[in-house]
Amino acid sequence: xxxxQVQGPKEAVADIxxxxxxxxxxxxxxxxxxxxxxxxxxHGARRLTVISNNTGSGEVGLAALLKAERVSKVICSFPRTAxxxxxxxxxxxxxxxxxxxxxxTLAERIRAGGAGIPAFYTPAAVGTPLADGKESRxxxxxxxxxxxxxxxxFALIKGRCADTFxxxxxxxxxxxxxxxxxxxxxxTIVQVNSIVQPGGIDPEVVVSPGIFVDRVVEVAxxxxxxxxxxxxxxxx
Amino acid sequence: xxxxxxxxxxxxxxxARRLALDIxxxxxxxxxxGIPELVxxxxxxxxxxxxxxxxxxxxxxxxxxxxAGDPDLINAGKRQVTALPGAAYFHHADSFAMIRGGHxxxxxxxxxxxxxxxxxxxxxxxxxxxxxxxxxxxxLVAGVKSVYAITQHCTKxxxxxxxxxxxxxxxxxxxxxxxxxxxxxxxxxxxxxxxVELSPGVDFEYVRERTGAPLLRR
Numbered sequence: 001x002x003x004x005q006v007q008g009p010k011e012a013v014a015d016i017x018x019x020x021x022x023x024x025x026x027x028x029x030x031x032x033x034x035x036x037x038x039x040x041x042x043h044g045a046r047r048l049t050v051i052s053n054n055t056g057s058g059e060v061g062l063a064a065l066l067k068a069e070r071v072s073k074v075i076c077s078f079p080r081t082a083x084x085x086x087x088x089x090x091x092x093x094x095x096x097x098x099x100x101x102x103x104x105t106l107a108e109r110i111r112a113g114g115a116g117i118p119a120f121y122t123p124a125a126v127g128t129p130l131a132d133g134k135e136s137r138x139x140x141x142x143x144x145x146x147x148x149x150x151x152x153x154f155a156l157i158k159g160r161c162a163d164t165f166x167x168x169x170x171x172x173x174x175x176x177x178x179x180x181x182x183x184x185x186x187x188t189i190v191q192v193n194s195i196v197q198p199g200g201i202d203p204e205v206v207v208s209p210g211i212f213v214d215r216v217v218e219v220a221x222x223x224x225x226x227x228x229x230x231x232x233x234x235x236x
Numbered sequence: 237x238x239x240x241x242x243x244x245x246x247x248x249x250x251x252a253r254r255l256a257l258d259i260x261x262x263x264x265x266x267x268x269x270g271i272p273e274l275v276x277x278x279x280x281x282x283x284x285x286x287x288x289x290x291x292x293x294x295x296x297x298x299x300x301x302x303x304a305g306d307p308d309l310i311n312a313g314k315r316q317v318t319a320l321p322g323a324a325y326f327h328h329a330d331s332f333a334m335i336r337g338g339h340x341x342x343x344x345x346x347x348x349x350x351x352x353x354x355x356x357x358x359x360x361x362x363x364x365x366x367x368x369x370x371x372x373x374x375x376l377v378a379g380v381k382s383v384y385a386i387t388q389h390c391t392k393x394x395x396x397x398x399x400x401x402x403x404x405x406x407x408x409x410x411x412x413x414x415x416x417x418x419x420x421x422x423x424x425x426x427x428x429x430x431x432v433e434l435s436p437g438v439d440f441e442y443v444r445e446r447t448g449a450p451l452l453r454r
Contacts, residue, residue, distance in 0.1 A: 027291040027328075028314035029307050053328075080369040081314075088367050100368050103290065104332030104375030111329040123336060123378035127355075127409030129362075130374065172325055173292045174308035179327040207327075224307040 004166040004216050005195050009039035012189045012217045016045045016154055023110065023150075023181040024052040024062060025157040028081075029225035031174035033158040033191050034061040036217070038235050040156070041065055047072045051110070051152055053103065053177060055079040055087035058229030064236075066090060075150065077103040083229060102130060105147055107180060113151035114183025114212070122147055155185030158222065159192045159208070163201050166210030168192065175207065182212040189215045193222065244442075245389075245418035245435035253278040255386055255416045259342060264288055266335070266376060268345040269313040271386050275344055286322075288340055290331050290372045295323025312372065332372070336379035343380040345373065347387040347415070349402040352428040352449035354412045356385065357404035370407075377408035389417035389446050396448030398422065398429060419443045422451070430454050 006012045013036060016022065022040075026032030041064060048071045055076060056063030063086040065071060079087050079098060090096040101109065102124045112120055121144035125131050135146040157178040160171040168190050170178055182188045190208075195218045246254060252274035259265060259275075261283040267273055276298070279285055287296040289311040296311060297318035305316035319325075326334075334340055349357040356377055359370050377383050390396055398415065414432070415422045420443045421432040430452040434440060444451045 028310060030291065030310050030314075031308060078369045078371040080367050091367060092365060098368070100370060102370050102374040103328070103372035104335060104379075107328035107332050122375075124375040126378065128374060128406045130370065170325075172306060172309040172319070173289075175325055175327050176292050177328050180329050226307055 003164045004210070004214060005164050006215045006217050009035045009191065009217055009219065010042065012036060012191075012215050013039045013043050013156070016040060016043060018045050019047045020045060020154055021049040021051065021152040023152040023155040023177070023185050024050055025155070025176065025178045025181050026062070027053050027173065027176040029057070030172070031158050031170070031176050031178055032061055032225055033156045034223050034225060035219045036156040036189060036191050037061050037065050041068050041070065041236060046070050049073045049075065051075045051150060053077050053106065054081065055084070057081045057084045057225060059084075059086060059234040060228040061225050061235070063087070064234065066096065069095065071096060073097040073099065075099040075101060075106070077101055077106050100130065106150075107177065109147055109150040110177065110184045111180045113149040114180055117149060119146055119148050121145065150184060152181075152185045153187065155181040155188040157181055157188065157190045159190050161194050161196060161201060162190055162192045162213070162216040163196050163198050163210070164216070165198050166190070166213030166216055167201050167206040168208040168213055168216070169201060169205060170207055179208045182208045187214045188212055189217065191217050191219045191222065193220055194218060245438045247418070249274060249277070251386055251416050251418060254421065255344065255384060256280060259283070259285055262286070263341040264294070264339065266290065266340050266343045266380060268343070268373070270346045272344040272346060273313070275386070288334060289317070290335065290376070292326050292328060292331050293317075293319060293323060294326075295320045297323075332375050335372070335375050338379060338381055340380045342382045342384065343376045344384045344386055345376065347385040347397060347412075348404050349397050349399050350385050350387075350412050350415055350424070351399055351402045352424065354410040354424040355402050356383070356407045356412050357402040358407050360405050362405045373407045377411035382413050383411050384414045384416065385412050386416045389419045389443070396446055399448035419446065425452070427452060
């Protein structure tokens with residue numbers, strides 16, 4: 001019998017070891033799996049490499065994970081927000097390593113990782129400082145940069161609904177990195193507002209097919225980062 | 237004593253309105269953060285533009301009424317928006333396939349510097365203590381069919397932003413097609429900056445003196 005539902009966020013992240021690479025979905029607060037991130041803080045794994053578009057805001061969610069000094073490296077496109085000093089403080093004091101990647105290159109590296117394509121050429125960043133040290137090649141008279149795939153040990157993602165086979169649908173622009181991270185991680189963990197029985201999601205509208213998803217966990221009323229930040233909340 | 241500081245050339249709204257006149261009906265358009273966002277307010281009558289926001293939405297509409305928003309429905313500037321009838325959501329790899337694959341017709345970006353060969357610098361001053369952050373700018377300029385810059389003609393300290401060669405780290409090489417400032421509309425051509433039109437009440441010499449590279453008058 002296939003049943004990917006786990007009891008709660010705590011059980012879902014319990015086997016993430018020190019030194020793991022973890023993809024964390026979300027673009028800003030949209031699609032950010034806050035409950036899974038908070039469970040990871042409680043769990044206590046250290047020296048993590050985090051792959052995520054941003055570095056969180058305030059001192060909750062992703063920013064709280066960084067603040068707790070559990071992360072040694074981030075691979076990210078935009079580690080700046082108007083309302084968080086967590087990443088800038090760590091970066092300036094040399095406590096965290098940053099690999100800065102153009103957003104589309106980050107997405108394609110993750111997609112390639114999930115699709116079994118070890119490298120690809122892209123026109124983005126040609127002639128810029130982010131091309132330094134990268135192999136380039138000309139195709140049809142234009143220059144392109146060679147980029148490597150990205151894969152991870154775990155992915156933490158937020159969706160709207162899943163079935164117990166792991167099929168997932170997302171909510172609006174909260175989809176962002178979810179489907180490609182689900183493909184690129186060895187163990188993909190998805191928090192959703194509701195879990196239904198197989199057949200409860202129309203196969204025509206499934207976004208992440210269950211083969212890419214290992215664990216689903218129900219968080220019926222997830223917190224919103226902007227509301228927590230506005231309330232001055234911190235975690236833990 | 238009152239100090240009256242005269243506005244020379246177009247206001248930011250007028251710059252955005254002027255740019256919107258050059259967008260054809262039915263275009264797929266990506267607007268950057270800041271002045272570019274104003275363009276959405278000035279769609280000429282009888283035309284429809286479809287706005288792409290790179291975090292995963294085609295058919296982006298205006299900000300929601302207070303309290304009616306969804307934290308999962310935001311634009312690339314992380315502000316809450318709405319989805320218009322006919323909108324579509326998609327994941328990041330598809331979104332940047334639209335960008336790099338040449339499917340987006342026009343991108344409008346802010347600029348720190350634009351060089352007369354079309355080089356753009358708009359993501360970093362390169363200062364040692366700056367937190368580097370690039371987002372999707374490098375993908376957009378590399379892949380979108382036309383890239384327009386909309387910017388003040390000079391910095392707050394009066395230095396030209398249209399220059400011979402960018403001093404700041406580049407976002408892309410030879411990527412800007414046209415520039416809209418409060419003083420003029422200027423094309424980037426193989427021969428360098430070329431005036432398209434002056435803003436009302438602005439004369440050519442005034443623009444030329446404030447441009448950091450030769451300005452051709454066609």
